[in-house]
Amino acid sequence: MAETTFTIDEMPIPFTPGQTILEAAKAAGIYIPHLCYHPELKAHGGCKMCTVLVNGRPQTACTQKAAAGQEVDVDTPELNAMRRTLVQMLFIEGNHFCPGCEKSGACQLQALGYEYEMLTPHFVELYPERKVDASHPDVLIEFNRCVLCELCVRASRDIDHKEVFGIAGRGRDAHLVVNSPTGKLGDSALAVTDRAVQVCPVGAIIVKRVGFAAAPIGERIYDKSPISAEVDVNESSEAR
Amino acid sequence: MSTAGQEKVKVRLATTSLAGCFGCHMSFLDIDERLFELAEIAEFDRSPLTDIKHCGPCDIALIEGGVCNTDNVHVVRELRANAKILVAVGACAINGGLPALRNKLDVNAILTQVYRDPKTGEPCVPNSPELPLPLDMVYPVNEIVRVDYSLPGCPPSGDAIWKFLTDLILGRMPRLDYSLLNYD
Numbered sequence A: 001m002a003e004t005t006f007t008i009d010e011m012p013i014p015f016t017p018g019q020t021i022l023e024a025a026k027a028a029g030i031y032i033p034h035l036c037y038h039p040e041l042k043a044h045g046g047c048k049m050c051t052v053l054v055n056g057r058p059q060t061a062c063t064q065k066a067a068a069g070q071e072v073d074v075d076t077p078e079l080n081a082m083r084r085t086l087v088q089m090l091f092i093e094g095n096h097f098c099p100g101c102e103k104s105g106a107c108q109l110q111a112l113g114y115e116y117e118m119l120t121p122h123f124v125e126l127y128p129e130r131k132v133d134a135s136h137p138d139v140l141i142e143f144n145r146c147v148l149c150e151l152c153v154r155a156s157r158d159i160d161h162k163e164v165f166g167i168a169g170r171g172r173d174a175h176l177v178v179n180s181p182t183g184k185l186g187d188s189a190l191a192v193t194d195r196a197v198q199v200c201p202v203g204a205i206i207v208k209r210v211g212f213a214a215a216p217i218g219e220r221i222y223d224k225s226p227i228s229a230e231v232d233v234n235e236s237s238e239a240r
Numbered sequence B: 001m002s003t004a005g006q007e008k009v010k011v012r013l014a015t016t017s018l019a020g021c022f023g024c025h026m027s028f029l030d031i032d033e034r035l036f037e038l039a040e041i042a043e044f045d046r047s048p049l050t051d052i053k054h055c056g057p058c059d060i061a062l063i064e065g066g067v068c069n070t071d072n073v074h075v076v077r078e079l080r081a082n083a084k085i086l087v088a089v090g091a092c093a094i095n096g097g098l099p100a101l102r103n104k105l106d107v108n109a110i111l112t113q114v115y116r117d118p119k120t121g122e123p124c125v126p127n128s129p130e131l132p133l134p135l136d137m138v139y140p141v142n143e144i145v146r147v148d149y150s151l152p153g154c155p156p157s158g159d160a161i162w163k164f165l166t167d168l169i170l171g172r173m174p175r176l177d178y179s180l181l182n183y184d
């Protein structure tokens, strides 16, 4: 048995060779938080939300392969405090005014805030200046809410085969860019049916003329159950 | 600690609404009949509910709204100086909220755009000494004074306010159940 199991918080977890720690955990019904991971796309390891301790060393569970005998810590007060700090930093880096956001209640960043009991973003707000791009007839980009997870970049490249999105700049200057002659979404090859439109985990890529009609308050996905209940991929927000 | 007679010492609460919409205070009133229960154990200092203009030493101060003008700065400093525990209540107090949407705009440009003489169309920004000066931005309360606790929501529900407040009054670490923790 030792060859095909590792442990998560001291529980034995089976895996198949090649599976990442995150995939094996999901298959076993154990939640490891993630923001830039999507089951249909190649892992990117950017957001660090899925950081776990593998034999005492921090690793991203979405990229780290499971190996026999590994001892993995997932749900510890220290890791959870770090995850809360990550969410806080993502909040102050953008302009996240949830009461006015169409994604509220179905947003993975917000849901992670709830999961880790973030009561305040805590750090000094950056209030960055970012313009909305509403040039596309059916889709708008609210750059104020983009967390640079690169899911749209990967989905557009690997699923839609269009390469509509990219990340430019480094460090705190990193930002999402649109591949079109004008840099505007309306002049790109994006269609509202693209997978890239649906994978955005936050309220950055928004389908027009939907607004708050998706579900009333109380009926939204994370009103009903926390994001940590989403271990079954087929029932999670990612599958929508 | 004892006062005359048998009367128990009550918890003193102060509340204020700064750059907010008063929604958090309305939500506070949504604790409904529990207000009677609260009145048994607490009394109000400075608050829109009492109309006391300046607060004295108190136990808990609840602040709704962000800090958008010079008067707001004086108010939060007064509450901080007097309250043992200061709580930022609601989205605006916590991250500026919707009023902070103006933070990317120039104050002068906004004022001269909004205030125009109806006859001439020229800018005529109100300039009464009664009016507090707007700040360059709307600030979260914790960027002006130290905040002990934050109670998120837009507004937090009456149930969330009740849970938080009773936890504080009873000396417990305030904690919100999943259903009471919301940013909207």
Ligand code: SF4
Pocket (backbone or CB within 6 Å): A095, A096, A097, A098, A099, A101, A102, A103, A104, A105, A107, A108, A109, A110, A145, A202, A203, A204
């Ligand atoms: S994207 Fe998510 S966290 Fe940001 S404002 Fe919208 S709901 Fe809130």
Ligand code: SF4
Pocket (backbone or CB within 6 Å): A145, A146, A147, A148, A149, A150, A151, A152, A153, A176, A199, A200, A201, A202, A204, A205
């Ligand atoms: S727009 Fe959405 S999917 Fe694309 S990088 Fe930003 S947050 Fe991620």
Ligand code: FES
Pocket (backbone or CB within 6 Å): A033, A034, A035, A036, A037, A044, A045, A046, A047, A048, A049, A050, A051, A060, A061, A062, A063
């Ligand atoms: S989910 Fe693993 S780094 Fe983002």
